[in-house]
Amino acid sequence: MRATTIYGTRDIRVEEVPDAAIKEATDVVVRVELACICGSDLWAYRGVAKRADGQRIGHEFLGIVEEVGGDVKSVQVGDRVIAPFVWSDGTCAYCQAGLQTSCRAGGFWGSKGSDGGQGEAVRVPQADGTLVRVPADAPASLLPAFLSLSDVMGTGHHAAMGAGVGPGSTVAVVGDGAVGLCGVLAAKRLGAERIIAMGRHEDRAKIASLFGATDQVAERGEAAIERIKEMTGGLGASAVLECVGTEQSWGTAMGIVRDGGRIGYVGVPHEMPGLPLGKLFGRNIAIGGGVAPVRAYLPELLADVLAGRIDPGPVFDRTVSLDDVALGYQAMDERTALKVIVQPQIAG
Amino acid sequence: MRATTIYGTRDIRVEEVPDAAIKEATDVVVRVELACICGSDLWAYRGVAKRADGQRIGHEFLGIVEEVGGDVKSVQVGDRVIAPFVWSDGTCAYCQAGLQTSCRAGGFWGSKGSDGGQGEAVRVPQADGTLVRVPADAPASLLPAFLSLSDVMGTGHHAAMGAGVGPGSTVAVVGDGAVGLCGVLAAKRLGAERIIAMGRHEDRAKIASLFGATDQVAERGEAAIERIKEMTGGLGASAVLECVGTEQSWGTAMGIVRDGGRIGYVGVPHEMPGLPLGKLFGRNIAIGGGVAPVRAYLPELLADVLAGRIDPGPVFDRTVSLDDVALGYQAMDERTALKVIVQPQIAG
Numbered sequence: 080m081r082a083t084t085i086y087g088t089r090d091i092r093v094e095e096v097p098d099a100a101i102k103e104a105t106d107v108v109v110r111v112e113l114a115c116i117c118g119s120d121l122w123a124y125r126g127v128a129k130r131a132d133g134q135r136i137g138h139e140f141l142g143i144v145e146e147v148g149g150d151v152k153s154v155q156v157g158d159r160v161i162a163p164f165v166w167s168d169g170t171c172a173y174c175q176a177g178l179q180t181s182c183r184a185g186g187f188w189g190s191k192g193s194d195g196g197q198g199e200a201v202r203v204p205q206a207d208g209t210l211v212r213v214p215a216d217a218p219a220s221l222l223p224a225f226l227s228l229s230d231v232m233g234t235g236h237h238a239a240m241g242a243g244v245g246p247g248s249t250v251a252v253v254g255d256g257a258v259g260l261c262g263v264l265a266a267k268r269l270g271a272e273r274i275i276a277m278g279r280h281e282d283r284a285k286i287a288s289l290f291g292a293t294d295q296v297a298e299r300g301e302a303a304i305e306r307i308k309e310m311t312g313g314l315g316a317s318a319v320l321e322c323v324g325t326e327q328s329w330g331t332a333m334g335i336v337r338d339g340g341r342i343g344y345v346g347v348p349h350e351m352p353g354l355p356l357g358k359l360f361g362r363n364i365a366i367g368g369g370v371a372p373v374r375a376y377l378p379e380l381l382a383d384v385l386a387g388r389i390d391p392g393p394v395f396d397r398t399v400s401l402d403d404v405a406l407g408y409q410a411m412d413e414r415t416a417l418k419v420i421v422q423p424q425i426a427g
Numbered sequence: 428m429r430a431t432t433i434y435g436t437r438d439i440r441v442e443e444v445p446d447a448a449i450k451e452a453t454d455v456v457v458r459v460e461l462a463c464i465c466g467s468d469l470w471a472y473r474g475v476a477k478r479a480d481g482q483r484i485g486h487e488f489l490g491i492v493e494e495v496g497g498d499v500k501s502v503q504v505g506d507r508v509i510a511p512f513v514w515s516d517g518t519c520a521y522c523q524a525g526l527q528t529s530c531r532a533g534g535f536w537g538s539k540g541s542d543g544g545q546g547e548a549v550r551v552p553q554a555d556g557t558l559v560r561v562p563a564d565a566p567a568s569l570l571p572a573f574l575s576l577s578d579v580m581g582t583g584h585h586a587a588m589g590a591g592v593g594p595g596s597t598v599a600v601v602g603d604g605a606v607g608l609c610g611v612l613a614a615k616r617l618g619a620e621r622i623i624a625m626g627r628h629e630d631r632a633k634i635a636s637l638f639g640a641t642d643q644v645a646e647r648g649e650a651a652i653e654r655i656k657e658m659t660g661g662l663g664a665s666a667v668l669e670c671v672g673t674e675q676s677w678g679t680a681m682g683i684v685r686d687g688g689r690i691g692y693v694g695v696p697h698e699m700p701g702l703p704l705g706k707l708f709g710r711n712i713a714i715g716g717g718v719a720p721v722r723a724y725l726p727e728l729l730a731d732v733l734a735g736r737i738d739p740g741p742v743f744d745r746t747v748s749l750d751d752v753a754l755g756y757q758a759m760d761e762r763t764a765l766k767v768i769v770q771p772q773i774a775g
Binding site: 314339 | 518699710717
């Protein structure tokens with residue numbers, strides 16, 4: 080079969096690799112219908128996060144179950160399933176507590192020795208603990224929304240949960256990538272009263288508005304901090320969603336959060352010095368979040384997508400074939416695309 | 428009048444200072460019955476936190492209202508009152524939200540230009556927003572418990588709140604000082620099922636048991652981390668109370684907290700490098716806390732003291748006169764006393 084591999088900085092290839100196949104009785108093989116490229120894949124693309132030559136990549140996909148191991152009970156051949164960005168056994172104390180990202184039997188698609196999501200098929204370990212079925216009769220128009228539940232929508236939701244967003248919250252979102260925009264949608268869904276989206280990209284601002292942003296701030300750095308303080312009676316936002324993970328974005332988050340407020344953090348930390356605890360201490364700033372256990376959130380978010388209450392689909396603004404996957408990386412790296420779908424079953 | 432002053436490392440004096448007096452119509456003057464020495468005063472005593480020569484010190488006291496400014500409505504001459512460790516106006520957005528430590532009209536006893544708590548009397552600014560009256564007929568045996576509400580009991584409670592302690596929680600407390608012990612009592616009061624106190628000092632362990640600790644861990648560092656993991660099925664504690672504020676104590680806190688757990692932090696950060704966000708991220712560790720808004724907690728904790736539901740009084744294990752205040756500092760610095768009461772009205 081063919082799959083995406085990475086060979087160092089900005090060297091994304093599509094290669095012939097061994098067919099995805101059952102190894103354990105708890106595995107299934109999923110034929111990928113849709114995969115996508117994540118902002119966090121760009122850290123590897125840019126050479127900041129190291130990968131071995133030829134390592135697989137991609138951790139978001141949905142598809143059709145093609146083959147089922149003998150111990151698998153929850154899915155059958157032909158089912159359409161969404162894969163969260165880690166696999167997990169579904170039975171350990173962490174999985175039972177809804178923290179599947181800490182499952183000791185779990186792993187991350189594209190880690191060494193595993194299939195990546197950006198390929199024709201994927202061997203899914205621990206299928207019963209991992210995959211979520213979607214109704215056979217769901218309209219094709221919902222597929223992008225389903226795909227977003229494999230990572231970005233669940234991650235945006237995790238940021239909102241980590242920041243303690245609830246009815247009446249004043250929320251500010253740092254980062255106008257797909258996760259930040261999904262954070263806007265999640266905050267709206269959780270009842271936030273005011274949602275300030277930050278960014279200077281018009282197309283993204285439009286999506287933020289569609290998703291429920293009540294205000295937009297195009298300024299950056301100190302100017303953004305001043306602007307948001309002005310907008311909030313000098314106080315700042317009670318809940319800040321940190322969806323970037325750099326020293327600069329954390330500086331903004333700490334600058335715009337209200338004393339006693341919470342920063343929900345889901346941006347993978349990159350080139351980050353330690354957090355200045357002394358600055359948080361005097362102002363009683365709390366932080367919550369981390370790598371999102373999207374598997375825990377999938378059932379409730381899927382129900383809302385199916386019921387038409389949320390549609391994160393608009394975060395995808397371009398589709399490429401597997402052959403053209405490198406073009407998708409390039410477009411996201413250059414910010415000419417927000418988030419790119421990869422379709423392995425169409426010709427390049 | 429006479430009050431405690433500090434002149435650099437381990438140089439605590441008692442000196443004649445100007446009488447506490449009304450300056451603003453919102454002030455009162457309180458004649459101090461009981462004050463005490465805080466673990467955080469020791470940072471100044473040890474020269475780690477800088478103070479000006481002759482600066483006042485002490486931020487925990489209770490006493491009798493002696494003089495009342497013209498705008499004060501909530502207390503009268505003769506009332507017995509508890510002062511939280513900061514003053515605050517009680518009317519701003521932060522005070523109304525229960526975050527009096529962020530009140531812009533507030534301040535800290537012993538900061539430059541203000542009276543410290545370890546003296547014969549204190550000018551209390553913003554008296555209506557600051558002081559809490561206690562019943563005239565409360566028995567003298569409760570005075571130490573009342574005094575603890577000026578800081579350590581409210582701070583221990585804040586740690587427990589920051590760590591999200593509730594019914595059924597598995598709690599571990601880092602720090603066996605008065606705040607840590609009050610954290611044990613606060614966790615018990617909030618319904619924790621298991622409370623692991625850490626420390627190797629027998630007298631403190633006895634108080635921890637009295638306050639509700641179900642387990643004691645005398646090991647330190649890596650050995651303590653291993654021991655607590657063993658005791659918790661390999662998982663660690665869901666709620667950790669960080670009551671020290673050093674790199675070492677944070678290392679322990681991060682080592683013993685369960686993935687997905689919360690660290691409630693109230694130890695004033697000292698000689699702390701930045702928090703390693705990358706280590707928190709992958710494990711979904713949340714942190715909450717900071718400088719405790721003890722004024723917000725005073726009414727509910729006072730009600731529980733009066734009803735006999737909690738008694739933090741045992742954290743005090745020595746009483747000195749004002750003349751002997753330096754001996755109190757020395758005893759706490761050498762850990763021969765846990766927490767020392769200072770009584771300005773008795774002879775040295």
